Amino acid sequence: MTNIPPDKIIAWYRANARDLPWRAPGTTAWGVLLSEVMSHQTQVERVAPVWREWIERWPTPEAFAKAPTSDVLRAWGNLGYPRRALRLRECSLAIVEKHGGVVPDDVDELLALPGIGDYTARAVACFAYGKNVPVVDTNVRRVVARAEHGRALGTPGKKELAEVADLLPRRGGPAFSAGLMEFGALVCTSKAPACEACPIAARCAWLAAGRPAPVARPRTQTFAGTDRQVRGKIMRLLRESESPVEQSRIDALWPDPAQRSRALFSLLDDGLAEQDERGYFHLPR
Known part of the structure; x- marks a missing residue:
């Protein structure tokens, strides 16, 4: 029996989800793909205004594929890791050339696109197309490690992906996946988890174990002077x-x-x- 009941996570998500522009009804798969690539290692609050500008300026992969590289890099602004912008342009070209300008809905086809990794491929399949596939980011990894195993940190790998797949409900899988990510971002956070506001606190193995610290704390990447x-x-x-x-x-x-x-x-x-x-x-x- 899981310590992470899907119904509780989905109910929490529907009541507490942030109002992010790419979650609006009618957002295209291209819009979802843009949001996922932009949000990698970047706070969503910084991403939102840039995403709005991009989706208005380049609403389709075809429109983006025609954009001059200089325009793309200027529009990327201060999001960081600008190579992501170049890879996005390569990705849009591949979508136009190989998929007729339509973002594919299959995980393997998404993985074959330039710059699209395992997380992004599953996120697009799940959040854009409603596929019931596991989506595992740092937030999900932390929630599962704590609630299910009483550990502060998870360990990336195929075994972890299979474990999250086993948690997916038959119905409402995409809402559960989005909720699990949001829950990790807002409640079960890395440094200051809001355990008093946690809807699954009574079943959390990490709380029951006294909130043990990580065995090896991850090193924080410095920026100044690099x-x-x-x-x-x-x-x-x-x-x-x-x-x-x-x-x-x-x-x-x-x-x-x-x-x-x-x-x-x-x-x-x-x-x-x-x-x-x-x-x-x-x-x-």
């Missing part, structure tokens, strides 16, 4: 410049020449920046 921060500064300069940028303007962004050079050339290697015949830098066209 190559990623330098890359972000250079990308912002390129996005905001109407003409190609000379080297001296990039040099003024960061004091360490070795790190600055490393960051700049990694952007060139990733296809996020280009250098013209004069030695100036600009976004890909």
Whole structure:
């Protein structure tokens, strides 16, 4: 018998779900796919306004596939990890060329698209098409580890995916999957879980065990002073410049020449920046 009754999670979700734009009735599978890729490692509050702009500007994969790369990278703004924007464009091209401009509903076909991993493929199949497939992100992993096993953290893997699949109800699976993710994001959080507001607290194995701490705490990824921060500064300069940028303007962004050079050339290697015949830098066209 599960410690996570689907009816309780679904009821909680219907009463407490955040009003996110991609949850509105009529959102297309393309809109769902965009939201999932944008939300990866990025807070949904930051994603929402960008998503609205994108879905209005590029409402279909075909419209997005025609967009200049420079426009895509500028529209991506400060969401972080801009390579995701390039992969989205590759994905839209594949959807147009191989699926007639329609986002596929099959998990394996979704996995075959550029930049689409196991989580995103299942999320699109579930939330856009109502397929009763397990969708496992960090939030779901944490809820299941705590409620079912009394552990603070879950362990990614196929076994975990099968376990979540076993939790799915025959009816209402997509609502349960969305609710489980939302529950982990709002109640069963990593640092300050609201156990007093938890509808399944009476059955939670983690609470019963005295809320044990993780055996090994995950290391928090730093940002300040990293190559990623330098890359972000250079990308912002390129996005905001109407003409190609000379080297001296990039040099003024960061004091360490070795790190600055490393960051700049990694952007060139990733296809996020280009250098013209004069030695100036600009976004890909």
